Every structure is written in C-alpha cells, then in structure tokens.
Amino acid sequence: MPQYRAPVEDTLFLLTDVLGFHARDNLAGFADASPDVIEAVLREGAKLAEEVLAPINRTGDLEGCRRDADGTVRTPTGFKAAYDTYASGGWMGLSVPEAYGGQGLPHTLNTAIQEFASGANLAFGMYPGLTQGAMAALLVHGTEEQKALYLPRMVEGAWTGTMNLTEPHCGTDLGLLKTKAVPNGDGAYSITGTKIFISAGEHDLAENIVHLVLARIEGAPAGTKGISLFVVPKVLVNADGTLGARNGVSCGSLEHKMGIHGNATCVMNYDGATGWLVGQENRGLNAMFVMMNEARLAVGVQGLGQSEVAYQNAAAYAKDRLQGRALTGAKAPDKAADPIIVHPDVRRTLMQIRAFNEAARALMLWTALQADILHRSEDARERQAADDYLGLMTPVVKGVFTDRGFANAVEAQQLLGGHGYIEEWGMSQFVRDARIAMIYEGANGIQAMDLIGRKLPKDGGRAMMTFLGEVQTFLKDHGEDPAMAPFTQPLQAGLNDLQGAVMWLMQNAFAKPDNAGAGATDFMHLFGLVALGYMWARIAKAAQAKHAEAPSPRWESKLTSGRFYMERMLPETALRLARIKAGADSTMALAADAF
C-alpha cells in the first residue's frame, strides 16, 4: 500500500529561509499569515492529505466513477466523505477574500496545500482544484451579483465548479468552437452544444455544479473573437440563493481513461441550458484565461505532487528490498543481501527525482508568491513585474513540471522492477495519473509555443530580460564566494546557454517562424533547467547559512542534492541549445505524405 507524507518541513524552509515569505507583510492577508499560522495550516493540510486523501487514492483508481442510466455520476467509495472533510475544514476558500466567506490567506499557502492534495490523491484534488479555478474567474470577471450568488456557496464546498472549453472537433484551436448561445430576452442565454473531456463535470460530491462554459452568441464573429463565457449552473439558483429547477445540462457519458479514474471526465450535453454572460460579450477567451492560467499553474503543481509521492514510495522500497551486494563490498553482511539503495544506479534515480522536486517546490512557491504580489500589492511597479513574471513562468511551470513529473514517476516505478508494473504496488497508478498533466490545460507543446511565440517576445522581451538580469545579479553577488562556486559556476554556464538561445531566436525566428516552432519544446526545457538551477543556488545559499548556524545532516543533504543537480542535470542546457540552433530545416523538410 503506497504511502504519502506531505513535505511540510521543506515547504517551511523554502518559505521562510529561501523566499522571504514573512518579509511580505505589505501584501494584503500576509500579516495574518504569521509563521505560527503558516505552520499550523501546513500541518493541518498535511494531515488531511496523509490521513484522508491518500488512503482512498488506490481504491478510487480501482473503482472509478460510474454513470447511472439517469445521467447521475457516482464517485468512488470514500470520496464523498473525504470531500465533506475537505469542505468543512475550510480548505476550498483558503485564499478567497473574506468578503465571500474565504479566509483571505495567501495564495502561496494555498499552492502548498495543492501540492499536498495532488501528491496524496490527484483524482480527488481535481474536484476542489477546478472549483478554485472557477472561483478565480468569477472573482475577476463576474458581476457583483454573480459573485454574491455563487462564491459563498462554492467557498463552503456546497457547490463545485468546472471549465467547459473542449468540443469533439476543437481543443487547442478554440476558434472552431460551435456551442451556441441564444439570448432569451431576459438577460439570460440558452446554451446548446456538446463539450468533451469535462473534468468533474458531474458527480455526487456537492448539491450543485457551477459550469463555466465557452459558447458563441448567435451572430457573433467567427473565430476566437466571437467567443463568450457563461456561467451555467447544473441546478438553477433562485435570487435568494436557494436551489430551483434542474437546468438543461447533463452528463452524456464518462470517458475511459488511462488514469485519474476517481475523477469523472464527462461528455457534457447542453440542451438549451440557461446561462448568464460572465464578463463582456465576445471576450470569453480573455475571461477564461484567468482560469486557465490559474489552472495551468495548478497542473504544474500536480506534476510535482506525483513526482514527490512516486519518489517517496520508490525510496521506501529501495531501503527495504534486499538484492545483490554493494560494488564496494557488503553493507548489510548479516543479511542475505544489501538493500538496493546501495547500488549507484538506484541512487542516481532517486537523486535525479529529489533534485528536481526540491527545486521545483521552490519555483512553485516563488511563482505563487508573484500571484499574491499581483493581486495584493499596492505598488503598481511591483504588480507589473509580478505580472510579467507570471506570464513568462506559467508555461514553464506547467510544461516542465509535468514532463519531468511524469518522467520521474516512470523512473520511480522502474526501481520496483516487476513489482512496479503490478497494480497492487501503486506505482503504475502514479504513472498513469501523472500522464494527464502533460495533456490537459493545454498540451505541453502548446505551452512551449505560448512561451516562445507570445510570452518571450511580449513587450520587447521585458519579462525575460528581467529574469536574466535577476539571475545575473545573483551570480555577481555570490560569484566571489568560494562556498557557492559549485552552484554559481554551473548556473552561469546554464544562463549563458539560455541567453544564447534567446539571441539565436532573435536573429533567426522573426524571418522564419518555424525556427521558433521547431525549438519551442527545447527552449521551454532549457528555460526550466535554468530556473530550477537558480532556485538551487538560492536554496544552497540559505542551506549554507542554516548549516553555519546549526550544523545538521539535513543541510548537508540539501547541498548534496543541489550539487547533483548542478553536475548532472543542469548541463542538459547545452543539448537543448544545440537542438534549437539546428533550426527547422530537417524538421520541416518532409512532405506530409512521407510520414
């Protein structure tokens, strides 16, 4: 039976010692988030993840969701009780403004809790995750009336949320969207169409489901400029907030998926369902982007969560399983064999995963902190910088964390040999569940295109220049410190590769956009490698300070993991740069029918 332990200590260290979280009292809600409060919330969240969500992960996979003939959907055994615990604990509204019943705590803290939930039970975590995304869109684009009507009940967990974008013939290319919205004459619209791959589209966890739906108002322009966003509750809501009649939306079927069986992935049929416009007419994509950016970061967090839980279970197996002897002589001579953790290739695997996880956690929290700055700072320049940073880093967190998160789950599974392939051990589920995160909320190739085609050139490359400058400043500040040399020297090499890639793209991609497209995925990973390397350098600095204060093997392990990253993982930047510089010629030369 796989286990999960939420990384509370590491999260506290990162917030306090690496990211200066407690120095941000200028941000609304941060003063309330004292070190004591933060620690208490993290420990409670860990308990929830470890004791409530993790125990129903495997049963949820085995049982899956079931749709009855009347279109109702039952979640796996235990999900409803766990959901009630989650909701009554106030987790749904952790960082929602107090005006709507939330706790108004930092989004950064909420992100840490998202990691715990994603590690413990990805399929479960999606139900509240989508609700939080829907709340974010309503908060920014909803009318006061809509916010007052929906948010308090969603914060309570009485109602959940979804996002409805994809249709059978359109996923990435939303311009092809066909779902229709016809004005009813009373300010509402009648929505008709079919949406597919709708996560948490129908279930038995809550009494209502608030669907946010993209549709085209009759007569709207073709393409993406004619798409609007609507709120379409499963059960109509009376003006006083009580529930009325059932709306014309239903689950037509459930998809049979590779993983996340505990989450209901629905075909949703809208058959003249009543919906209300959110934001402006024909500006639906704009409104949806709030939700999508939030969701993309949350999906990156899922990649980390699955990487962490897979690591933990592989490490436990490696310390337990006796097989063979160390190359340097028996380490457990009293036993029939040594635990396999003595073998260098086993350690290589584990080091590779933990060196990613620890830096990714830092990058996740740092990115979440920028979201708090964007939404809570009163300093316009600080908000602008945070907005730049978020735009630039969102596709990287989504794409790199989920690519590596999946790859790490596969590596962790490998350590168990045949047992890793057998469902009983749970490693297969981590792999199957982690796989979706590379796909949904924009497949990773789309993230790479978003990064290289939109985010990188935006505002004359301002966001990237700021990032490069920040890392260069760090390197200048610490370049003379010999204790930091194992970190600063490789980071400088990685940064040079990233700068080299940016330069090459400036010179070669404007005239020939295929050169950007063919290098997009490599550029995204190159950027991710450097961003994680920068995190490691900052972690190393903090760990050295802690070690100087009170020496501990914990800080030595940190520094070793960081060195491993610098020696064995960061050098991948050179390969990524070489691929980008190869350009698009051999990639694009074949005729389509040659494939």
Place this chain on the structure above:
Amino acid sequence: MPQYRAPVEDTLFLLTDVLGFHARDNLAGFADASPDVIEAVLREGAKLAEEVLAPINRTGDLEGCRRDADGTVRTPTGFKAAYDTYASGGWMGLSVPEAYGGQGLPHTLNTAIQEFASGANLAFGMYPGLTQGAMAALLVHGTEEQKALYLPRMVEGAWTGTMNLTEPHCGTDLGLLKTKAVPNGDGAYSITGTKIFISAGEHDLAENIVHLVLARIEGAPAGTKGISLFVVPKVLVNADGTLGARNGVSCGSLEHKMGIHGNATCVMNYDGATGWLVGQENRGLNAMFVMMNEARLAVGVQGLGQSEVAYQNAAAYAKDRLQGRALTGAKAPDKAADPIIVHPDVRRTLMQIRAFNEAARALMLWTALQADILHRSEDARERQAADDYLGLMTPVVKGVFTDRGFANAVEAQQLLGGHGYIEEWGMSQFVRDARIAMIYEGANGIQAMDLIGRKLPKDGGRAMMTFLGEVQTFLKDHGEDPAMAPFTQPLQAGLNDLQGAVMWLMQNAFAKPDNAGAGATDFMHLFGLVALGYMWARIAKAAQAKHAEAPSPRWESKLTSGRFYMERMLPETALRLARIKAGADSTMALAADAF
C-alpha cells in the same frame, strides 16, 4: 481503432542494401533464403501481423486473461484462433533447424517477423516469443533425447515454453533463489517452490507448456553457483511423445498489471513437480543465459515494435486532425483549419520517433545477423567476432530500445492530446504495454551494469575496441566524401564522446567502482546513440547510392530523417559524457536514511 502496417519495404532495404544480407551465403540456411524467399516470408509475416494479430490487440487489452477456480487460464477472445493461424503457418520454427521440424531460415528473418508481431500485438507475441527462447535453451543445452522429445512439438506450436526465474524475494539477485529440486532416484527431480511474474505461465492456446525452471538441487552450494536448470512440462510426456498425467505445477493466480493484459502473468506453484536436468548440475545460470540473451534481444525488438506502431497512429492522426494554422500561413485554406502536421512541434515529435525507429531497425537486424554468424558460420574467427559483438550489444539493444521505445510511445500519445489519454484511441495501450519492456528480462539498470561491469572490460575491452575501430574505419573510408559530411562529422563527434567515456572509465572506475555504477545508464545510452548514429551513416550511404540510381522522394526522406538524427539526437552524447565524468560523489554521498 489503431492500425498497424508492418515495415516490409524498410526491412528489405536494410537487409539488401545496408547490411549485405544476401552476400552471406556462406552461412547455413542463407542460400535457401534467396531475395524472393525473404520477400515472400516478410510479406506473409506482415499479413499475419496486420490482419490476424493487430485486430485482437485492443480487445485483448480490454478483456485480459481470466483464471478459473480450477487454475486454468483463458486468454482473450480471438487469441486461440490467432495462435492456431500463427502455429499452422510455421512461424514458430522459422529459424529452428530442419532436424526438429523447423524451416532453418536465418534468425535475422525471424527477428524481422518478431518486430512485426510485437508492433501488432505485444501481449500475443510473447507466447511464441517465450517458446522460441525456451527452444533456444534446449537446442544448446538439452540432451539429444530432450531435444527429440520437446522441440518438434514446440515447433508445431502444439506446446509452448516459459522461463521461470523470479521468486517473491529474488529477481535480479538469483543467488537468493529457494526453489528446491530433490532427486527422485530415477534421473528425474522433484521440484518445489513458488515462481512469480511468469509470462505465458498458463493458458489455453496449446495442449502442453514446457516450463524451464531454475532450482537448487538439495545440498547444492549457496548463491548462484548452486542453481540448476530443469525442464518441467505442465503435462508429463511419455517416451513416445504422447501426453501422460498432469504434472505438479499450477497457476496460483494472475497478476493485475499496467499493460500486456492479453498475456497471462502467473504465480506458478511447483508442488513436487517432476523435472529433468537441462545441462549440467549447478550450471543452470549458464544454460539460462542462452535463453536470456535471446529474450533480451527480443525484448529490445518489442521496444521498437511499440515505437513503430505508436508512430504510425500518431502520424495518421496528425495528418487527419484539423487544428490551428501553420506559422507560415494556411496550408489548407479551404478547410476550417490545417492538419496539425503543419506545426513544427508536431513534426519534431514525429521526426524524433522515426529517426530512432529506422536506425534501431538497422541495428536490430545487424545484431540478429551476428547471431546467425555465431551459430552458422564455419569460420572460428568470424564466430568469435560475432560472439564479442553480441555480448556487447545485447544490453544496449535491450536497454536503449525499450527506454526509447516507451518514451516514443509517450510522445506519440501526446500528439493526440486528450484523445491520447482516452483508452478508445489505443495510444494509452501502446504506452502501458511498452512499459514492461524496460523492466522484464533484467531491468534496464541491470542491462547498464551488465554492459559497463562485464561486457565492456571483458577480454581487455576487445569487443568495444573492435566496435570503435569499425566505426573509425567507416569514417576514414567516407570522411572525404562531401555528400556524407552531414553524417560523418556528427558521428565522429559522437564517437569521440564514446571514446572519451571509455577512457574516463578506464582511469576512474577500477579504483572506484561506484564511478562506473553511477555512470552506467548514461554510458549505455551514450553507446546506443553512437551505434544508432553509425547505422544512420550506413543507411545514408546506401540511400545516396539508391537515389543516384533512381531518384525518389523515398530516399530524400531517408536522408532527411538521418540528418535530423545527426543534428538533434546524436548531440546527446555530450550530455551523457558530462554526466559520466561527474563521477559518483554526489550520487553516493547521502546517508540511506536521508532518502
């Protein structure tokens, strides 16, 4: 519904124009394998794979195998009929000597057919695959009597074979093996113990199953030096070859696995089963290695097979799915959107897979040809060289083909977006099925250790020196040819990295074996990259000659795929070398309890 097309034309080109297959008439059986015969056999094998095996792949996954209360196991619907077609077509004995009823054709040809079967239906292909492995072990180590008793019936397909190594507490470390063999006094032994993960251990395809079982004869030395190999038929065989009483071996349960659901993975209980020694007492591992090496190559072939079928279905989708517009302007302006194959990142994915597949197919056939030389040549020096080559290349083919085969299946799945995650489309099955190949027949970390710890240093590094010399000779012969420069120059760089790694290991791994262990996986992939690069250079040479003879887009596509490999894939050697040279320090520094 996924489709499969066996790569007959490519196989013919590789055999005839790249590998000089028809110049090997000095080998027994090759004279019979005229170009006409080869082509006819490949076309028939393709038909079998495409029309008989592929159509039952997905149903086999959905249905799986079922064990009834009496211990009998039913394979999925259609498997028995397909098996009968397979057996009656003479495929089982394609390369088995005619003395035992086989066709005596080259093993190289059999390997090509294995690729087709593995691409069409991996779970099915394992039943004959294991039978062929068992026949190989009996051919080399069985007595004349054993061979006469078992082989003809196995060649007919009336009986299948298995290999029984793993026990609950021992997989890699067979020295821990506990299954006992007690002499019965009549030359036979009574075998008792439990084996797990036994593929094709029990099923309804054949009237008997010939288990090859590792066990420890009472009083034998501890560890690997006390292990013997036994043949243990499911149904006892009378001296005249007719079937007698049921033997004391049965399937205790079936494993629930991530994939290959159509293959029965059994816990096998030996309860005083009657078995007969194969080969010498306490030399069972030696005898089993014949089977394991054969099986390891066959598993590498499975990686290629799954990579190919995943590629084909992703390419078909990419040509069909309309979404977005090309960066360089609409390519299908009459349609609502362009097919996604116009997008550079989609092409990058497809090119990466095909550039692997085409070179891997060459390396597979070349390696299989060495097996034919080893077993069929009358020239002792040639046999020695082939034996060296096979020993060196077996872990590379197994480890690299299955790591990349799985990664390619994942990449192919990604092209389908959400549809890739839905079981109906079949891509998930390719991923789940391909995953096992990285694990069984020695997990890939074990392959890497076998390569770096045993095969590389063996005979003073003779095999590796021969390989390096051969590639260097090729580069010398073609280094002046400007048309070959896009291939020879990158190959020289890759070869230098490989030589650099060998040198570094010679200097750093003898005194500190952890330096070898920590670099083992990287070394295996570095070697694989160069071996595939060498294949590409040879393919390019042949394609240029064909193109000069009769210009065709086919040869241009070949050369483009080769250039893609050289520009974007082979440069990975530098990263692998950098990791190896990082040594074992950061990998091994942590205390076990820090994980």
